[in-house]
Amino acid sequence: MKDNILSMAKEMEAQLVQDRRYFHQHPELSFEEYGTARYICKRLDSLGIPYQEGIAGTGILAEVKGKAEGKCLLFRADMDALPVEEKNDVSYCSKNAGVMHACGHDAHTAVLLNTCELLYRLRDSFSGTIKFAFQPGEETDGGAKPMIDAGILENPKVDACIALHVDSDIPAGCIRIRKGPLYASPDNFYITVKGKGGHAAEPQHAIDPILISAEIISQLQAITKQEKNAVVTVATIHGGDATNVIPDMVSLSGTARSLDCDTRAFLEENIEGVVRSVCDAFGADYEYEFEKLFPPLVNDETVANLIAESAIQCFGEEACIKGGVPTMAGEDFAYFSLERPSALFKLGCRNEEKNIIAPIHNSLFDIDESALLCGLSVFTSCALRFLQAK
Template identity: 40%
Template sequence: MKFDYLESKVMEIKNWVINIRRDFHQNPELGLEEYRTRDKIIEYLNHMGIENKIVAETGVVGIIRGKNQGKTVALRADMDALPMDDKKDVSYKSKVEGKMHACGHDAHTAILLGTAKILNNMKERINGNIKFLFQPAEETVGGALPMIEEKVLENPYVDGVFGLHVDNNLKTGQIGIKYGQMKAASDMIRIIIYGENSHGAYPQDGVDAIAIAGQVIVALQTVVSRNVDPRSSAVLTIGTIKGGYGGNIIADRVEMEGIVRTLNKESRELVLHKIKKIVEQIPQTLGGEGEFIRTEGYTALINDNDMVDIVRKNGQQILGKENVKKIPFPSYGVEDFSYFAATRPSAFFQLGTGNIEKGIIHSGHTSYFDIDEDSLTIGILLQARNALEFLKS
């Protein structure tokens, strides 16, 4: 498929896509609450004549079955908003108090609908199938895994997945790509130290949970610096500590909460194992007890290099070689596209949406966040090309 033909078709739907994005922006829904968003997506897909079904309660999967047999590729967009007030002075600002699309998922959804519209009009020339994954709850509990558990990557079997995320640190007309490790794995940790109360004047009669907690915190600082290979790296942060009843009382309980971010499975298992040993063993030597509670977060996002090559080549052809930026280091942010990437060869890339002249300078997860809407057609063109090139390979 020639690039200029595809570009002209994408430009024909530019205003349509902008209006869709603005509608979603005005009507944001939090994770697992995306019922209006889901129903609007179904309405659009039905109008296009694209087969679809509901998955994971508020998610949607659509499919275009090409004229001829071949591979199946999936394109993914997340749908949920954030619990924030929209403080922008624009006609399409959020109508819902305390809810806002501050991370661009409205744009992701609009781009995927636009991509579906373009590719559906070409289905007679497509070999294979294209699935469209509209995913809920990326910002909260993670909707990717429930979708996978409901077999969105089966029947027909998906051979590869592409996803994108808007990025105001890149200018409109640029993309960011990363080979291999792109995002970290995430775990929330909770530590409870148990001691024994006594009067503060008679510490020998108790077991000081605060003193024990201090020793545990010091030991935890060695987990990364003295156990993790520096070439792999990790982050361990204790963000809260609570304990004690008064200045003259030996505390019998201290609670701490923190995060662990790692870039691969081996480092993740090592760090969590070391934390558990420290939390359980140090308090015992000091007469107390320690409890370690882990809440598993997202797995690390590791791109498939061959899939990234497709994005790179299409980006260079559409935007120019100078506008395809290689991301130098993995991010310690998280993204549940990682579950698709762990299951199938995948590529996740950053779509430039920043524009200083238009005042599009605010980063995600802020109340003034917006995107340059000229980026929407670029996203559609890239994702359409990515799908078509994958099916040709």
């Protein structure tokens, strides 16, 4: 089966690169992936693969059924691009000014589309169902949750979910898979310190929100000393207009990130605890809002093992890096991991000889396109292992 996967994937490489370059040249911002969705639907139509479109806006769910009933596996790719002006000098450079696939979602979408095609061709070799979720809006509010709310994990019921993300720290041809926490919950907090303004020469008659804010900021740092798997960063501070006036209020905002749900709840509570105790001590009032964005993404051990075994089967031990450290960035595939055993692996796309080294979200980001074949092979192998193809 391994040789079969690799040779069939290799035959599809030109198409894979063509798809990726089309997406790269026509990047669209979150929830505006209309052209991308049209292209995907056209390809699915030409293959005769059934799908549902218009889920959570531009989302698409394609489905490939095997020869008999069985388990159900879902693959997910995000489709959106970023408001970045591309600075690469390549033939497939972005044609949309100010928009760029700087996070590699063009590669994710191309790999998913071609995995769908390859598994459709192999449908007589397995039992069960494979779903392919083309998801909008990962970079902003997240299309994962609305797609799940629309029912994509049911009928038939999905047993496990798999996704990938390109990674410029890993050489093309390799993947990295880690069990447990992988991405953080990238939540925000907003604080308004309400003091009492007055003449800057007479601070004894005022309740100085600037002084109070300074105390809050320094005490917030103590939280992350206690909680190692957390980051609390005050990123904005606004208050005051003149050197001789103590203002009435100061507003602060920042990000609070954690790698598990318990720490997340701890942060929400303890940031407010710091604000409350400092404001109480100074006789000030406050407002506090904790804005929950994506949950932390925790990779399931069994699914992570399936990915590792599949990668090793295709490309050998040296192509599969296990472990590594989690990132404090967010990833809305986390919503899948809350619902079903799920795992996301990193797909290496670095090539130092070709000077493909820029990090994601950078205007010079690019991938070594040999990574695409690796993604296609690993996805396909995962599906066949999971559905125990003979």
